[in-house]
Amino acid sequence: MAGKRQVMMLTINGDDYEMLVSPRQTLLDVIRDQVGLTGTKEGCTTGSCGVCTINNDRGEAVLSCLTPALEWQGKAITTIEGLEVNGELDALQNAFLDYGAVQCGFCTPGVLMSARAVINGSGRPSEEDINDGMAGVLCRCTGHIKVKEAIRNVASYNNKT
Amino acid sequence: MLTACAARTRAAPMLLPDHEFSKPANLQDSLAKLANTSGEIKLLAGGTDVIFNMRGRLFNPDVLLSISELPELQGIEQLADGTVSLGAGCRLTELERHPLVRQYPGLAAGFRAVASRHVRNMATLGGNLNLDTRCWYANQTAEWREAKGRCLKTGLKVCHAIKSSDICVALNASDVAPALLALDASVVLASLKGERTVKLADYYTDDGVEHTVRRPDEIMVRVLFPKNSDRMAYIKETARKGNDFAYATIAASADGQGQQCSRARIVLGSLTTRPVLLLKTATVIGERGLDDAAIEAAVTEVRDELGALTNLYTPAAYKGRIARVLVRKALLQLREL
Numbered sequence: 281m282a283g284k285r286q287v288m289m290l291t292i293n294g295d296d297y298e299m300l301v302s303p304r305q306t307l308l309d310v311i312r313d314q315v316g317l318t319g320t321k322e323g324c325t326t327g328s329c330g331v332c333t334i335n336n337d338r339g340e341a342v343l344s345c346l347t348p349a350l351e352w353q354g355k356a357i358t359t360i361e362g363l364e365v366n367g368e369l370d371a372l373q374n375a376f377l378d379y380g381a382v383q384c385g386f387c388t389p390g391v392l393m394s395a396r397a398v399i400n401g402s403g404r405p406s407e408e409d410i411n412d413g414m415a416g417v418l419c420r421c422t423g424h425i426k427v428k429e430a431i432r433n434v435a436s437y438n439n440k441t
Numbered sequence: 442m443l444t445a446c447a448a449r450t451r452a453a454p455m456l457l458p459d460h461e462f463s464k465p466a467n468l469q470d471s472l473a474k475l476a477n478t479s480g481e482i483k484l485l486a487g488g489t490d491v492i493f494n495m496r497g498r499l500f501n502p503d504v505l506l507s508i509s510e511l512p513e514l515q516g517i518e519q520l521a522d523g524t525v526s527l528g529a530g531c532r533l534t535e536l537e538r539h540p541l542v543r544q545y546p547g548l549a550a551g552f553r554a555v556a557s558r559h560v561r562n563m564a565t566l567g568g569n570l571n572l573d574t575r576c577w578y579a580n581q582t583a584e585w586r587e588a589k590g591r592c593l594k595t596g597l598k599v600c601h602a603i604k605s606s607d608i609c610v611a612l613n614a615s616d617v618a619p620a621l622l623a624l625d626a627s628v629v630l631a632s633l634k635g636e637r638t639v640k641l642a643d644y645y646t647d648d649g650v651e652h653t654v655r656r657p658d659e660i661m662v663r664v665l666f667p668k669n670s671d672r673m674a675y676i677k678e679t680a681r682k683g684n685d686f687a688y689a690t691i692a693a694s695a696d697g698q699g700q701q702c703s704r705a706r707i708v709l710g711s712l713t714t715r716p717v718l719l720l721k722t723a724t725v726i727g728e729r730g731l732d733d734a735a736i737e738a739a740v741t742e743v744r745d746e747l748g749a750l751t752n753l754y755t756p757a758a759y760k761g762r763i764a765r766v767l768v769r770k771a772l773l774q775l776r777e778l
Contacts, residue, residue, distance in 0.1 A: 283461045285448065293590045299446035303462035304453075306492065325559055326493050328684060340534070341560045347488045347563065350462045351507060396558065415683025416557025427601065 286351050291438060292317065293362030301349045308332045308344040314424065319360035319389050322343060330417025331390035334359050337402030339394060341413065360389035363396065372396055375430035383421035390417045397433050403438045405431070451728060464471050464507035468660065469510055472633050476658045482506050484660065486530060487564035489556070490572050498566060498583040499573075499595070513631075514567065514662055517541055523668030529567030529628075529661040531615075534558070547673025547692060551620025554677040557684050567661040569617045570628065570641075574649040574714060575686065576602060576753055594650055602751045609649030610714055610751050611740035614686045618645070618674055619710035622718055623692035626666035630659040638665070645715035652714060672695050672778035674771040678763060685775060687711040688755050689763045693771040700731045700776060707739075712760050719746045722768060731776045737770065740765050 283303035290297050298313055312318050323331035325345045329418040332345040337361035344357075365368040371389070374396050375381070382388050391414070398405050405413070410431050414424055425435060446729030476484060485491050485568040487509065494500040508514060514530025517539045518743040523637045536542050537552035546573060555561055555569060578601040579586065579594040593609040600606040618641065623677060627639045641664075642652055650741040655661065673694040679685045690710035722742040731737035743765050749758040752765040 283459055286462070290648070297446055298443055300448040302448075302450055302456070303460055304456035304458070305450060305459065309451060309456070313451055314449050315444075316446075325496055327489055327556065330557070330559055334561060336562070340575050341559045342562050343489070346492045346560075348457065348462060348492065348505065348507075350464070351485070351488065351509065353464075397558075404616045412683070413558050416559035 283326035284348055286353075288350060290315075290349075290352055290354075293358055294356075298325075302400055303348060303350055306345055306350045307334075307347050307349045307352055308359075310349040311344060317359050317361050321386060321389055323390070325423070329387070329390070329417070330394060331387050333390040333397075335395040335400070335418060335428055337392055339397060341397035358393075358396075363392060369395070371434050372399065372430065374425070375433045379426045379430040379433065381426040381430040383419070387417065387419045387421075391419060391427055395427065395434075398431060399434060399438070403435070406436050410435075457492065458498060458501045460495075460502050461502055462507070464510075468511050468513035468631060468662070471506060471511060471660060472631060473657070474504075474506055474632050475660065478504055480504060482657070484508050485569075486568040487532065487560075488714055489560050490565045490568060490753060494526055494580075497580060499579060501704060508567075509533055509565070512726075514565075514660075519668070521664075524665050525668060527566055529565065529570075529666045531566050533561040533564050533566065533569065536774070538767060540620055540633040545624065545673065545693065547675040548620045548624060550675040551617050551690075554616040554675070554687070554690065566617065567666060569615050570621070570644075571655065571661065572613070572615045573610035573673070574609070574652050575614050576609070576649065578602060579611060599714070599734070602753050603749070608647060608748070610753070611649035611652075612711055612713065613645060613652060613715050614711050615622045615716065616677055616687060616690055616710065618716045619690050619692040619708040620673070621664060621666065622708040623673055623675075623694040624669070624671075624704045624717055625706065626664055628661055629656055629663040629665065631662045632656065632659045635655055636662070647714050649714045672775055674774040674778065675766055676771055678767060689760065689767055691767040691771045693768070693775050695726065695731070697776055698728075703727055705775075707771070709743075709747065709764055709767065712750065712764060717747055719743060719768070721746055723765045724770065731772060736769060740769050743768050 285300045288301045288351045298350035337356045395422040482504045484504035485507045516528040530760045533552045671694045677690045678688045693707045695705040705723040707723045710716040722739045725739040750760045
């Protein structure tokens with residue numbers, strides 16, 4: 281019994297996409313292979329590493345590798361490509377550059393989308409909020425210190441405004 | 442702007458196993474689909490356990506029935522008689538932050554203990570309570586399992602973890618179950634025949650394959666627990682806080698204050714096929730209170746009550762020891778609450 285493909289609508293970074301999706305595809309498969317947005321990475325595919333992190337319509341961090349694409353029928357998501365608006369980097373992306381929070385870069389899309397969710401959840405995240413939001417995404421190069429410094433920088437900027 | 446994307450998929454081994462995807466709009470239609478479909482159906486809520494197991498080809502369902510957005514499975518509320526009702530479809534993030542749940546800090550800690558924020562944004566209460574049992578001989582790639590040889594979980598009458606065992610001894614890894622057991626929770630299961638309520642203490646079995654009493658035609662809809670003002674301690678012992686499955690979890694609750702108490706409930710999780718309610722250990726505390734001598738007397742009861750332990754993920758000797766350590770730690774914490 282083969283699973284029927286279904287026509288699916290998905291809004292990614294504000295753009296609407298219509299496509300024929302197999303039940304066998306995860307949301308990550310669709311984002312990367314079908315839509316062609318390869319910024320989102322595939323890592324462990326078991327929910328341990330967090331590099332496939334995207335934001336759902338509530339701005340929360342979710343793992344695109346552990347959810348069937350068809351679950352997202354009619355929904356809106358944001359991927360790493362959606363952080364940059366009109367050629368302007370997101371405040372977090374600028375902070376990552378300023379603080380050197382990137383080494384090899386493979387985990388960076390997942391780290392940034394997780395960090396974005398931390399800021400979305402609370403414009404003024406506490407140290408505990410940052411640890412809580414970033415524990416599910418792993419940098420294998422260097423660690424989370426500079427990442428946290430960058431997030432704190434954006435948070436403190438938010439605190440002033 | 443609407444963009445049409447050509448169908449393009451990757452090589453079959455990298456995809457999920459072939460199945461039919463079904464997402465009925467309400468509970469009644471879901472129950473009908475469950476009752477009227479031949480072949481194996483898996484319920485999909487957050488997906489963090491089901492998709493993980495499908496990737497490993499441990500689950501190869503004919504139908505994936507999505508219940509993630511059923512309105513009947515939502516809602517966190519206090520009923521007229523004080524009973525707290527939690528929708529089985531509520532996500533763990535929503536639960537741990539809800540004002541009603543936060544009146545029970547031990548329970549909120551149990552929700553917060555599960556995996557990472559990313560997983561908790563997806564995973565549901567029902568999903569965590571029905572988490573498949575885990576075993577390092579079964580939770581491997583299909584190739585690995587075939588090389589080692591199958592087992593009770595994958596269709597043979599062999600257990601690699603305890604050679605002499607005739608039932609599967611895979612571990613129950615739910616972090617939420619011990620906390621809810623300490624609150625004496627019940628679960629409500631719905632089928633086309635109606636609803637039935639089962640004590641969570643009676644929900645799990647000693648068999649790692651059929652590890653709950655949920656029938657194939659049933660969907661868990663709600664979790665209920667009586668209003669109470671007991672104090673509760675909750676501890677999860679794990680390798681990396683914020684991601685891993687537990688080496689062991691404990692939830693301990695008691696009435697009274699300080700060293701005074703007349704009843705207690707102590708539950709250990711992640712050590713065996715089911716969360717273990719330590720009745721004798723709790724009786725010692727209920728009779729003698731929470732002074733040092735009583736706690737030590739209670740700790741001596743723990744090992745016997747746990748039953749057979751496996752070397753899965755951690756050595757059996759470690760499991761016996763961590764159980765005693767956690768009971769002592771939780772009871773000492775409880776005294777300060």
